[in-house]
Amino acid sequence: MRDNPSGTVLTKGELAALAAWMDARGLGSGPLGAVEPVTGGTQNVMVRFEREGRGYVLRRGPRHLRPRSNDVIRREFTILDALAKTDVPHARLIGACGDTSVLGGAVFYLMEPVAGFNAGVELPALHAGDVALRREMGFSIVDAQARLGAVDHVAVGLAELGRPDGFLERQVPRWLRELDSYAAFPEYPGPAIGAVDEVARWLDEHRPKSYMPGILHGDFHASNVMFSRAGADVVAVVDWEMCTIGDPLLDLGWLLATWQLPGSPAEFGGELARAGGLPTPSELVARYSEQSQRDVTAIRWYTVLACFKLGIILEGSYARALAGKAPMSVGEALHGTTLRLFERAQTLMSGE
Template sequence: MNRIDTAALARWMDGAGLAADSPLEGLRPISGGTQNVMVRFERGGREFVLRRGPWYLRPPSNDALRREIRVMAALSTTEVPHPRLIAACEDETVLGGAVGYLMEPVDGFNPGVELPPLHSADPAVRHRMGLAMVDALAALGTFDHVAVGLAGLGRPRGFLERQVPRWLRELDSYAEHRGWPGPGIPGIPAVADWLERNRPTRWAPGLLHGDYHMANVMFSRTGPQVAAVVDWEMCTVGDPLLDLGWLLATWPDEEGRSPLGGTLAGAGGLATGAELTARCAERTTRDLKAVAWYEVLACFKLGILLEGTHARACAGKAPVETGDRLHTAALRLFERARLRITAA
């Protein structure tokens, strides 16, 4: 926590009129993510959550947070559950070179790291949690992103065509990290080839979260409802069905195995992937015939993304234990992709 310049943060909050001239009290980290930093604190009797880029800033870190800030502001006019934005801090001198923002605390829990007694004891509640995630996803995929000022957020034209080449280039770029031995992930070329040969040709643009899995959702402590979808730095305008693919790619299988692990994943009693897909079909007019392709693309993209943290860890730019854990997750994601291709 001593890496945050609380005096600079307090001066910036004074200028923004946020409980001015009061001390920052009770600073404590919020766990659950592997990249960005979140801190909860009180000032003037009000609670705040600060979110900023990672301690080891990468070239795209601040642009990703600026994108997230823009989307958080736009979501305030929608029914999509999300943390409420208080104020954005784009002055990089305040947070040690990072962009960040303040948001309202969410009254909920992260199922990747905990389950309250109600949820841990009742499999029916856990079953409905997955369906609630699909409902929140449907709300995101159906609202008018143009009407809320997000038309220029991404480049929807050619979105699906860009995916495989873009992420293969990303994988190649990890060679700049000294000490990284290479991905060591079986099946990357074969999965890439299958994706290129089976790419859907018709889809409708919309806003997608970009990293939609159970650890990026907070649930109500009193039931299965989604309290907020969090971690919006990968959002863009593209094909929203990739979010469904992402959810399926990271969802526990019938034996409770998930590439990302987590407390909810190990608890059992969850809806199956088929049930999640059926629920989505009830909530959207989008064509789900190619859902397997979106799931495989999600495995491919997320696996490469997680391998990037492993490469940075090899170079001393991220914790070694985190890098090793995410490399294992990448291996599991590509294994799942190969199994999904075989089943398709």
Template sequence: MHGVDLDALTRWMDQEGLGSGPVLAAAPVGGGTQNIMLRFVRGGRSFILRRGPEHLRPGSNAVIARETRVLRALAGTDVPHARLIAACTDPAVLGDAAFYLMEPVDGFNAGLELPAAAAGTPALRRELAFSFVDALAALGRVDHVAVGLADFGKPDGFLDRQTGRWLGELNTHLALPGYHRVEVPYVDEVAGWLSARVPTDWQPGLIHGDFHACNVMFRRDVPAVAAVVDWEMATIGDPLLDLGWLVATWDLPGAPDEFAGLLTRAGGLPTADELVARYAAQSDRDLTHLDWYVVLACFKLGIILEGSHARALSGLAPPEIGNRLHTTATRLFERAHTILDGAS
């Protein structure tokens, strides 16, 4: 049911002492991810289960294990997140899939829903946007060593290897039978610019890896973030890449639905410069080279999204999704090129 064997889940929860009686009101939770999320009630308590997709990819269980570790590490920090309840790394329990249980978050995803108060009040939408930056600044202040994530990534050389890493990913797109040439603009120019200007002085920390407005839940009672979600790309690197990611995806012309949806279309939001100023007021990180991080974010995310276009051309993904994401990838590379043109 919903990609989850509820009888097997019940037996495991019995062993873990997590409620009693049957699993009730099981229903899928949407939100733009291929991973399965299931909301249910047991023993009067609500749970959210998260596992890999129905057809597991080779790294699906490792991703779930990494997400579990991040959520466990964030307990006690001021980063808003869903509280981890329990995790199962034994793939034999639930049809070969690792999974975890977390507390439900009472909030809304502004890419999919905009409550009437926010929809009708520009000042409230501005506060939502600023609270989004506040959550990012809180993440940037996490001492990853102190919370047990010292070995969660490989920060040495993190920035130096980014350009080559993502050019390599683009080459894998070219190996698909229907994608005969790179179809996004300015790739070589952007790659060369990035390689020639890698920042040399930076502070490692925990990064989300895909920080945009569709990956947070906002509270319904006050303009604040209830939880940052979807930690599958988290690692130890340079937290300024998350800020660059936010700027790269903020109010991107021709591509609002990918990153903020209803919130972007409603308008009345802070500018990217205002968001950066809000971050700077809460961080001791040097933002001198922020343009480099924005360009890297455009480059990396554009290549990731172009992969869907390549798969669509090869018959491995729906054409309408491939075309839409290709447009977004193109806009990202255009934004990167504009920054290059304006750089000294």
């Protein structure tokens, strides 16, 4: 394969280095074939390839590494290694390399390819033509969340992954600081995204008094799972870069915050949401409650928090776009989504 100037695959030198690393670990022999990029909504490099008839997917940080890129990848392969001891659907970890000298400064890992599809970007004929099947797909997302929330993070070796003490108390000040940080972009005029202070006050006043720590995926929406091509089952939860030890009910709130968000130019459910026939938010909560021992009576608070946090995160892309560091079309679309998220937060706060 010729060198790839766009950085979406791997150069010939990187492929050779990867093959040598695999040789030393008994992961096949001979050339790496059928090398192609795995596209998606991430800036990390993902490459699919084969060796001696076995499929692999490599994941590493972006071509231009950021200060924490390698830390994020190390975090991901630590989580995938721990999930092997659970019934949470995920891509199985094959091997990980924490040595930055192998791929030009980037750590990486290899995982099993997932035999499934992302319903955010495609909907096979079987699923597109069966409304009952799509309804079950919605419930399958919640089932996967409940499985993740049931994992004993200490028992699987993730006790040091996050700081569960004070997790809920830290959320509002943490994300207000993030919003304030966008002032570093001179082109950003400041947030015009709705009643930020009002939402922050409501969250502080209604915060649950206690919670049970567990594994929090951190970005659990309908486009971050892969479904079976033969049915409604979730076969893998993907994109673990925001995972931590926190309150798993925030994952459920995140799903509800992004569930068929009205008027948003950046639908989180993509093709699945557009096809329709999905469970209502209240049905999703009821299903989670059936599958989990966690108390969901405060789920409205978690959904408002998800709207608040995600809206602020997406506004950062708008600030960067105004500064010329991201495409303006993307920044404007995500700014619109932030507006919808804060509108949803206010509706929930009013009890509707």
